[in-house]
Amino acid sequence: MNTHTWRGKLESVFIPLAAILFSLFLFGIFCAAVGANPIAVYGAIYQAAFGRWQSFQNALIRAAPLMLSSLCTALPARLGLVIIGNEGAIVVGGLGAVAIALALYTNVPPLGSQIAMVVAGIVCGGVWIGIVGALRYYRGVNETISSLLMNYIAIALLNHLVGGPMRDPSSLNKPSSYPIPNVNMLGDLPGTRIHYGLIYGLIACTIAYFLIQRTTFGMAARIAGGNVRAAKLTGLPVGKLTLAICFLAGSCAGLAGMVEVAAVHGRANESLNANYGYSGILVAFIARNNPLAAILVAILLGGILTSGGILQRRLELPDATILVFQGIVFLVVLFSESLYGKLGVFQEKFDGNDRIGLVGSTASDRSGNVAG
Amino acid sequence: MATTELGWWGVPLAIAAGTLRGSAPFLFVSLGECLTEKSGKINLGLEGTLLTGAMSAYAISYLTKSPWLGVLVAGCAGILLGTIHAWLCQQPKVNDVAVGIAMIIFGSGIAFFFGKPFIQPVAPQLPAIAFGSWSTSPQIQSALKICPLFLIGVAIAPVMQWFFASTRWGLYIRAVGDAPEAAKAMGISIHRVRWLCIVAGSFLAGIGGAYLSLYYPGSWTERISSGQGLMAVALVIFARWQPMQCLYAALLFGGAQAIGPALQSVGIDSYYYLFNASPYIFTLLIMIITCSPKRTLTGAPGALGKS
Numbered sequence: 001m002n003t004h005t006w007r008g009k010l011e012s013v014f015i016p017l018a019a020i021l022f023s024l025f026l027f028g029i030f031c032a033a034v035g036a037n038p039i040a041v042y043g044a045i046y047q048a049a050f051g052r053w054q055s056f057q058n059a060l061i062r063a064a065p066l067m068l069s070s071l072c073t074a075l076p077a078r079l080g081l082v083i084i085g086n087e088g089a090i091v092v093g094g095l096g097a098v099a100i101a102l103a104l105y106t107n108v109p110p111l112g113s114q115i116a117m118v119v120a121g122i123v124c125g126g127v128w129i130g131i132v133g134a135l136r137y138y139r140g141v142n143e144t145i146s147s148l149l150m151n152y153i154a155i156a157l158l159n160h161l162v163g164g165p166m167r168d169p170s171s172l173n174k175p176s177s178y179p180i181p182n183v184n185m186l187g188d189l190p191g192t193r194i195h196y197g198l199i200y201g202l203i204a205c206t207i208a209y210f211l212i213q214r215t216t217f218g219m220a221a222r223i224a225g226g227n228v229r230a231a232k233l234t235g236l237p238v239g240k241l242t243l244a245i246c247f248l249a250g251s252c253a254g255l256a257g258m259v260e261v262a263a264v265h266g267r268a269n270e271s272l273n274a275n276y277g278y279s280g281i282l283v284a285f286i287a288r289n290n291p292l293a294a295i296l297v298a299i300l301l302g303g304i305l306t307s308g309g310i311l312q313r314r315l316e317l318p319d320a321t322i323l324v325f326q327g328i329v330f331l332v333v334l335f336s337e338s339l340y341g342k343l344g345v346f347q348e349k350f351d352g353n354d355r356i357g358l359v360g361s362t363a364s365d366r367s368g369n370v371a372g
Numbered sequence: 373m374a375t376t377e378l379g380w381w382g383v384p385l386a387i388a389a390g391t392l393r394g395s396a397p398f399l400f401v402s403l404g405e406c407l408t409e410k411s412g413k414i415n416l417g418l419e420g421t422l423l424t425g426a427m428s429a430y431a432i433s434y435l436t437k438s439p440w441l442g443v444l445v446a447g448c449a450g451i452l453l454g455t456i457h458a459w460l461c462q463q464p465k466v467n468d469v470a471v472g473i474a475m476i477i478f479g480s481g482i483a484f485f486f487g488k489p490f491i492q493p494v495a496p497q498l499p500a501i502a503f504g505s506w507s508t509s510p511q512i513q514s515a516l517k518i519c520p521l522f523l524i525g526v527a528i529a530p531v532m533q534w535f536f537a538s539t540r541w542g543l544y545i546r547a548v549g550d551a552p553e554a555a556k557a558m559g560i561s562i563h564r565v566r567w568l569c570i571v572a573g574s575f576l577a578g579i580g581g582a583y584l585s586l587y588y589p590g591s592w593t594e595r596i597s598s599g600q601g602l603m604a605v606a607l608v609i610f611a612r613w614q615p616m617q618c619l620y621a622a623l624l625f626g627g628a629q630a631i632g633p634a635l636q637s638v639g640i641d642s643y644y645y646l647f648n649a650s651p652y653i654f655t656l657l658i659m660i661i662t663c664s665p666k667r668t669l670t671g672a673p674g675a676l677g678k679s
Binding site: 285334340 | 456460463464465466473475477479481482483484488599602606642643644645646648655659660663664665
């Protein structure tokens with residue numbers, strides 16, 4: 001990272017900002033092309049997301065799972081792994097949390113049940129992505145594809161469990177598990193509608209930041225991500241590192257699933273599969289895998305996601321409008337990667353070639369092909 | 373289908389029928405991906421291309437009453453998305469896998485956005501050729517109804533195999549994919565070859581999407597592709613980057629997909645969703661078995677995955 005020069009810092013703030021502005025511009029063109037007034041669309045998004053405290057709370061509620069989900073991509077990126085199994089880990093984490101909550105029911109005090117749910121979410125999500133890491137390290141299976149396939153397997157598992165073994169017979173139209181007892185639900189922050197999931201998200205991002213930026217563990221991961229062979233020669237336990245990072249990554253997404261279950265839905269059903277996984281990948285990309293930046297980006301994107309309803313009601317745009325917007329942002333942000341080190345204003349003595357990032361130099365150091 | 377008359381024999385027959393009906397999208401997408409990967413780039417975004425192809429084919433077929441025009445437009449939609457991918461993934465420092473993920477989101481966004489009004493209406497479907505008219509069994513008759521588009525896909529596989537092995541253009545593509553430096557020395561424009569391969573591959577994937585919405589399952593919904601575009605990437609690995617083997621692998625995957633519905637038809641539905649996950653589990657198992665951390669895969673283009 002270019003953090004040792006103020007020009008480098010400026011660059012890593014300026015380029016993402018410019019990318020987001022440019023994608024707003026492109027999205028405006030798209031809106032105009034389909035016959036909507038871009039200014040009205042932006043206005044609606046802003047109002048729905050950040051206009052009033054009431055609506056900003058919605059943005060924060062959505063931001064909580066996004067922060068946790070983004071870590072599922074951001075942490076393994078340290079190792080040069082592109083993991084996009086966030087959705088699956090969220091689903092599995094949520095399922096685990098519901099299962100333990102239903103097993104304990106009201107036999108333990110609410111705090112005990114909540115701790116059990118947190119642990120279940122962490123373990124289930126962690127093992128889920130841990131498998132991806134193990135397959136990558138021991139079998140050379142491409143982690144991007146395997147984690148994506150695992151998403152579909154997780155969703156099938158969810159459909160199977162809530163449609164069969166865990167099904168509440170009273171849930172007719174939307175098969176769901178039995179509800180978890182109300183006393184065990186995560187409450188809201190005093191005086192707001194924002195649930196405690198936000199605190200989980202903030203804590204997880206902060207811990208992740210210190211873990212990867214300020215500890216030897218994070219340093220080791222960065223070295224292993226840069227060059228596996230060199231890392232092995234220096235005696236780093238690359239396999240253990242891979243497993244540990246993947247477990248941590250999955251546990252964050254699993255926690256997001258637990259939060260969704262324990263604070264929003266109160267039961268497991270297909271609402272668990274609400275695209276927070278894919279949006280989380282976008283958060284990690286825009287934040288350039290920096291967990292603290294991910295907090296801001298998650299709040300921003302959370303706000304944009306809440307505006308889907310208003311766009312539909314007020315401007316009669318399909319809810320997929322937000323998906324198009326996300327796609328455009330994603331593409332522009334990726335393109336902006338090629339601008340690092342090219343803009344003369346930000347150059348001092350050397351360019352950004354030593355960045356460790358998802359799309360940076362690490363890709364070429366990873367072994368040969370799709371399969372490993 | 374009155375499978376009950378055949379009892380348990382209905383299961384293999386239903387799987388065979390499902391294979392003939394359901395493997396075409398895998399076939400088109402995997403041939404497209406094979407062409408793309410031969411030139412040294414990966415296109416994960418074919419999932420989005422598949423969705424966009426399905427949506428545009430359905431919309432055009434509904435609006436013009438001509439399903440074949442729909443197929444053509446689906447291919448053109450693929451070309452459009454392929455152009456974006458080809459341009460973006462060849463920028464310096466831009467990873468093609470990441471572009472693929474972005475294109476999945478963008479492609480599905482476009483498909484859902486413009487496809488919203490077409491979820492309800494019924495569009496004219498592609499015709500089927502009845503190869504089973506010799507049989508008196510209605511099961512066999514319906515199993516052997518085959519869409520001409522599937523036959524076109526089956527025909528493309530050997531042509532592509534021959535193209536790679538025996539033509540000058542095939543040699544260029546292999547050179548670009550295996551040893552870009554050598555290709556450059558031969559005076560080939562790497563950029564242009566990859567661009568053409570990605571665009572042509574996306575064209576095929578778009579047609580695969582058209583098959584989904586215009587023949588099997590034959591309607592436009594937002595869940596129509598359910599990861600088939602991604603499975604194609606694994607399928608190409610399994611097929612060792614050989615078009616003919618892509619054909620066999622596509623049939624295998626189509627068969628795996630048909631297990632769940634086939635078992636449901638004889639009354640086994642308690643594990644319906646898990647059986648529906650069988651193509652994904654199957655893909656994962658294949659990758660676990662065929663991959664190795666020690667050696668690069670035989671048949672993999674040398675420059676694949678290197679930016």
